[in-house]
Amino acid sequence: MKLILLFCYIAVSLSVPRGRRFDNEKLFHVTPKSDDEVKFIKHLDTTMKLDFWKPKYGHHVTPKTKVSFHADAQQSKLIEALLTQERIEYRIVFHDLQKAIENQFTKGSERKKGFSHYHDWNEIAMWAYSVSLNKPKLASIVQIGETYEGRPMLVLKIGNQKSAKKGVFIECGIHAREWISPAFCQCFVNEAIRTYGKDKAMTKLLDSLIFHVLPVFNIDGYVFTWTTDRLWRKNRAPTFIDKCFGTDLNRNFNISWNGIHFDDEPCSEAYAGNAPESAPETQAVTTYIRNNLSSLKAFISFHSFSQLLLYPYGYKDEEAPNHKKLDQIAKSAVKALHSLYNTSYTSGPTFSTIYPVCGSSVDWAYDEGIKYSFVFELPDEGDYGFMLPEHEIEQTCQETMLAMKQIASYLID
Numbered sequence: 426m427k428l429i430l431l432f433c434y435i436a437v438s439l440s441v442p443r444g445r446r447f448d449n450e451k452l453f454h455v456t457p458k459s460d461d462e463v464k465f466i467k468h469l470d471t472t473m474k475l476d477f478w479k480p481k482y483g484h485h486v487t488p489k490t491k492v493s494f495h496a497d498a499q500q501s502k503l504i505e506a507l508l509t510q511e512r513i514e515y516r517i518v519f520h521d522l523q524k525a526i527e528n529q530f531t532k533g534s535e536r537k538k539g540f541s542h543y544h545d546w547n548e549i550a551m552w553a554y555s556v557s558l559n560k561p562k563l564a565s566i567v568q569i570g571e572t573y574e575g576r577p578m579l580v581l582k583i584g585n586q587k588s589a590k591k592g593v594f595i596e597c598g599i600h601a602r603e604w605i606s607p608a609f610c611q612c613f614v615n616e617a618i619r620t621y622g623k624d625k626a627m628t629k630l631l632d633s634l635i636f637h638v639l640p641v642f643n644i645d646g647y648v649f650t651w652t653t654d655r656l657w658r659k660n661r662a663p664t665f666i667d668k669c670f671g672t673d674l675n676r677n678f679n680i681s682w683n684g685i686h687f688d689d690e691p692c693s694e695a696y697a698g699n700a701p702e703s704a705p706e707t708q709a710v711t712t713y714i715r716n717n718l719s720s721l722k723a724f725i726s727f728h729s730f731s732q733l734l735l736y737p738y739g740y741k742d743e744e745a746p747n748h749k750k751l752d753q754i755a756k757s758a759v760k761a762l763h764s765l766y767n768t769s770y771t772s773g774p775t776f777s778t779i780y781p782v783c784g785s786s787v788d789w790a791y792d793e794g795i796k797y798s799f800v801f802e803l804p805d806e807g808d809y810g811f812m813l814p815e816h817e818i819e820q821t822c823q824e825t826m827l828a829m830k831q832i833a834s835y836l837i838d
């Protein structure tokens with residue numbers, strides 16, 4: 426029986442996302458130098474409906490900021506010709522997106538060397554249960570609700586279950602295709618448990634804080650990225666347009682909900698849903714947070730990619746009341762992160778650092794009263810984008826742990 430289970434485990438671990446293929450599709454990088462170049466990129470977008478990876482939409486493109494977009498094989502030929510004609514510098518990062526998807530997974534003998542791997546939802550759920558079963562003094566598991574397709578949403582509560590009083594809510598995987606995010610949540614839990622009692626700082630943290638870790642927020646979307654479409658972002662609920670599925674859960678919170686044009690189009694990748702908290706996944710999280718509000722001191726959301734540490738506000742161009750403190754914490758976290766492998770992050774309020782975002786979890790949590798609310802945009806800066814290879818997980822995890830410990834240390838002093 427054990428052998429069969431092991432075989433299934435290996436078979437699942439090595440599976441490459443099936444379904445939609447991306448043969449010969451390309452990922453372009455352009456850094457427009459002038460307003461004219463920006464205008465041209467926006468024009469390309471309106472005529473060709475490009476798939477922007479960064480920024481999220483073509484209308485957020487500004488001069489001197491890196492732009493990355495994906496185009497199919499036919500579009501790509503024309504785009505290359507047009508960019509050359511306009512003398513706009515560009516780089517093709519992936520010549521074949523399908524290969525990049527397959528190359529995320531470490532292969533052959535390298536795979537056995539104990540590197541971290543990406544795990545599908547079944548593996549993550551099994552892992553979550555086994556953590557709580559094996560470490561009852563440091564971990565417990567709660568089901569906080571169900572996804573649209575009926576999957577159980579699991580939160581792992583990590584910390585000294587007797588002494589820890591204050592809480593930190595951590596959510597990963599709200600956007601399905603950002604695989605490094607759930608991988609970080611798993612790594613965070615594993616590292617916290619492994620170093621408790623050995624590492625002084627971690628022991629101190631876990632003796633006073635409970636980390637409520639939601640390893641995958643958007644489980645249905647995450648499953649869909651493994652089975653059908655590696656680039657899926659939203660949840661999988663139907664909308665009022667038959668062919669368009671999914672609500673962007675990070676636009677579905679009741680905070681300046683639907684405040685931005687495009688968020689109200691069901692086919693858009695940032696569709697805010699038909700009402701605030703319309704998605705069962707959002708409802709589960711908001712209910713859980715409201716029920717634990719008196720103890721929750723921090724809220725941290727993990728995304729990819731861009732190497733940013735952001736904090737409120739995203740929905741308005743105003744400084745948050747404790748802006749100075751948030752800025753101080755973010756700067757010290759980014760410094761700690763940088764100390765390990767020299768990875769550079771930029772920090773600042775979402776609105777002024779990237780672009781306006783309405784209905785996001787972090788702004789909602791902040792306005793509910795959780796005054797230390799942050800968003801990590803994990804590596805990289807775009808060379809792999811959403812396709813960060815597995816061999817990068819370990820480094821990303823170790824350096825991000827330093828930032829997390831830095832943020833958490835402010836909560837217990």
Ligand SMILES: [Zn+2]
Nearest residue numbers: 600603728729
């Ligand atoms: Zn995201």
